[in-house]
Amino acid sequence: MKLSKLHSVVTLICISAFLSINAQETNAPKFGKGLFNLIGKDSTFSMNISARMQFLATSQWDASNGLSNPETNMLVRRSRLKFNGFAFTPKLTYKIELGLSNRDIGKATTFTNDAPKYILDAVVKWNFTGNFTLWFGQTKLPGNRERVISSANLQQVDRSLLNSRFNIDRDMGIQLRHHFKLSKNFIVKEAFSIAQGEGRNVTTGNLGGHQYTTRVELLPFGKFASKGDYKGSDLKFEEKPKLALGFTYDFNNDAVKNRSNQGSYMANDIGYYATNISTVFVDAMYKHKGFSFMAEYSKRDAKDPYAKNSDGTLTGDEVQVGNGLNLQSGIMLSKTLELSGRYTNISLDKIITAKGAENQYTLGLSKFIVGHKLKVQTDLSYTDIGFSTNQLLYRLQVDIHF
Incomplete structure (x- = not known):
């Protein structure tokens, strides 16, 4: 579908939804809770429609040579529409999220399975019994905490280098999720996923094997306020200490991309080079009285990281194996102002x-x-890149979420 056609479809959806307000039972949400809610007359469905935008300006310098070679850029970092609610029964919920900015969409390439990525999420969630919920569709895999935190709820302008190098992002498949209590406050969450293993919006089926992900989370002091274990900053000023620990193991069988289900396809003389890739994540989130701390460790390995042709010669591609560490903390100086710091190491x-x-x-x-829902964020980063040129980066971003 061409971009102009997509915009036409999205416009028609929005116009139809607005025109249907008078014919539906509606609740006007507060700012940041969606544009409006639709509820069926017989209460057999609901839909909340919301929109969000991020406007980003960056300036970058070569820090190795007296702040030379300056580069500046201004763009719509994210522009999205979201639809969520329930269908037939509150136990069957859904989420649709569309990306409209260039950075959200990406672009088609010469590879068979690669296409523009209009759809971020298209998933249904069925709470079929007790604390068990089955997810089906395209959505984020249960990987590292920083990736699962929405880009709308980040503590700094954007995610860390660890996330960009190691995250397993979104994919198409099924997930089984469950939670239980070990004691009055101690909560354990489990998630298991089987996915296609090549990322989102794959168009022609699976080129390699499948991707299997298991995650366990421990919340020894109970739930965070407003799901704060997956939000940056302690905006709720947790009265008592809250801690969440996460452990993820991901195995991508016969992966054909150089970062598991992300990165570039490893093409060879007969199609694609495939190898088994495993990724481990360990992460934590702590919050108390306006102070927050998040830590993440990741490690990726591969059975044979060197991409080869059918005769054994190297193609020049390789799996990006190694590890990463991210330490991030913030302190609320007031109810609306926060100072934060981050250290990231990629090896x-x-x-x-x-x-x-x-x-x-x-x-x-x-x-x-x-x-x-409405914030202004700015940060300054110094990056020591080892064999390459060190960089100084300044960013300013405005977020608005209806």
Whole structure:
């Protein structure tokens, strides 16, 4: 579907929804709770429609040579429409999220399975019994915490280098989720996923094997306020300490991309090179009285990281194996102002990738006008890139979410 046709479809959806308001039972949400709610007359369905935008300006310099070679950029970082609610029964919910900005969509390439990525989420969730819920469709895999946190709820302008190098993002498949209590406050959450293994919006089926993901989360002190274990910053000023620990193991059988289900396809003389790739994540989130701390560790390995042709010669591609560490903290200076800091280390196998370690140091300042729904964020990052040129990056971003 061409972009102009997509915009036409989205416009028709919005116009139809607005025109149907008078014919439906509607509740006018508060700012940040959606544009409007639709509820069927017989209460057999609901739909909340919302929109969000992020406007980003960046400036970057070569820090190794006296802040030379300046580069500036301004763009619509994200522009999205979201639809969610229930169908037939409150136990069957759904979510649809469409990306409309260039950075959201991406572009088609020469590879068979690659296409523009208009659809971010298209998933249904069925709470079929007790605390068991079955998900089916395209959505985020239960990977590292930073990736699962919505880009609308980030503590700083964007996610860390660890996420960009190691995350397993979205995919098409099924997920089984469950939770239970070990004691009055101690909560355990489990998730298991079987996915296609090549990322989102794949068009012609599976080229490699399947991707299997298992995640366990421990919340020893009970739930966070307003699902704060998956939101940056302690905007709720947790009265008692809250802690969440997460452990994820991901195995992608016969993966054909160089970062598991992400990155570039590893093409060879007969199609695609495939190898088994495993990824491990360990993460934590802590919040108390306006202070927050998030830590993540990741490690990726491959059975044979060197992509080869059918005769055994190297293609020049390789799996990006290695590990990453991200430490991030923030303190609320007031109910609407936060100072945050982040340290990230990326250590890809330099024998395989011919790259040295990356170390990034970031200092951020956020002004929350209406929580994460309307905010201004800015940060300054210094990146030591080892074998390459060190960089200084300044970013300013405005978020608005209806």
